[in-house]
Amino acid sequence: xxxxxxxxxxxxxxxxxxxxxxxxxxxxxxxxxxxxxxxxxxxxxxxxxxxxxxxxxxxxxxxxxxxxxxxxxxxxxxxxxxxxxxxxxxxxxxxxxxxxxxxxxxxxxxxxxxxxxxxxxxxxxxxxxxxxxxxxxxxxxxxxxxxxxxxxxxxxxxxx
Numbered sequence: 343x344x345x346x347x348x349x350x351x352x353x354x355x356x357x358x359x360x361x362x363x364x365x366x367x368x369x370x371x372x373x374x375x376x377x378x379x380x381x382x383x384x385x386x387x388x389x390x391x392x393x394x395x396x397x398x399x400x401x402x403x404x405x406x407x408x409x410x411x412x413x414x415x416x417x418x419x420x421x422x423x424x425x426x427x428x429x430x431x432x433x434x435x436x437x438x439x440x441x442x443x444x445x446x447x448x449x450x451x452x453x454x455x456x457x458x459x460x461x462x463x464x465x466x467x468x469x470x471x472x473x474x475x476x477x478x479x480x481x482x483x484x485x486x487x488x489x490x491x492x493x494x495x496x497x498x499x500x501x502x
Contacts, residue, residue: 344422345375346459347468348430352410353453355379360413363456366429366443367417371489376416376469376478384408390471399452406452414472418480420490423465426458 350363368374382390387407394400417426431442435454438445448455459465469478 343418343420344462344465345416345418345469346422346426346465347457347472348415348417348426348459349457349472350413350415351453351455351457352406352412353450354447354455355411355413357447359447359455362447363443364413364415367415367426370419370425370429372417372419372422372425373481374415375418375480376414376473378473378477379411379413381411382407386471390468402452416469416473416478423459423462427460430456430458 348367350360354360354363364374384404387404388395391400391403391407394403419425429443431438431444431448433444433454434451435444435448436451438448440446443456444454459468
């Protein structure tokens with residue numbers, strides 16, 4: 343099982359889309375193992391988005407991400423990063439396909455509702471940045487056998 347981080351950004355929180363967004367991930371079968379609402383400090387936002395330092399949008403991004411509360415989610419599931427990013431849709435809402443979260447709820451380039459980890463390495467780093475030891479809860483869900491085919495070899499791509 344893979345872990346990933348999703349940040350429901352201030353625009354989605356202000357638009358009261360949190361429940362609808364969480365429902366999409368849960369409906370797909372991803373397990374929430376960490377969930378909290380917070381206002382991210384400027385220092386933490388700058389650390390998180392350090393790869394964007396020097397880019398034209400960096401200062402606007404920092405200002406936006408510290409402008410109000412966000413909801414942090416650590417999710418777990420098979421191919422969680424890939425599945426999460428597909429559910430989110432293209433980065434810019436006007437380019438996102440209908441049926442994706444951004445395709446259904448976003449149109450802006452800057453206000454794109456969500457952040458999601460793009461690799462296992464970034465997921466591990468991001469989760470540790472926003473969740474402390476002991477804040478993640480992994481509960482063996484009995485319903486997993488109805489989401490994934492767990493009867494075969496766990497490394498078999500066809501066992502989904």
